[in-house]
Amino acid sequence: MWNVLPFGDIAQRLVDVGTAQYANDAKALADSQLQGNLSSHFSAGQNQLNKMIDERVAQFGTDPAAADRTGSVSQQLKTDARTTYNVAIDGTYRTVFGRS
Numbered sequence: 001m002w003n004v005l006p007f008g009d010i011a012q013r014l015v016d017v018g019t020a021q022y023a024n025d026a027k028a029l030a031d032s033q034l035q036g037n038l039s040s041h042f043s044a045g046q047n048q049l050n051k052m053i054d055e056r057v058a059q060f061g062t063d064p065a066a067a068d069r070t071g072s073v074s075q076q077l078k079t080d081a082r083t084t085y086n087v088a089i090d091g092t093y094r095t096v097f098g099r100s
Helices: 005-059 073-097
Strands: none
Touching (some): 005 073
16 A cells, blocks of 8 residues: 655645745845835935924024034034934844844
């Protein structure tokens, strides 16, 4: 009598391997797309921070050219905002993708 059990086990293992590979490929694609989206959102967020600082400086009647001079309060705010923003984005990125 034929024992079909080993054939069934082998077939199941092949299905498991194929399913695992498909899942890994799908996850890699999703991660790649998410990373691209995060990058574009990151750049947009940085630009929005700079615009908010520029608008606030303008509300106080500061000349835009003077506000952008090196060492100005506006430039210091932008530098501090960029640093804080970068740290926050980096921490979030590492948490989302499980990287340290």
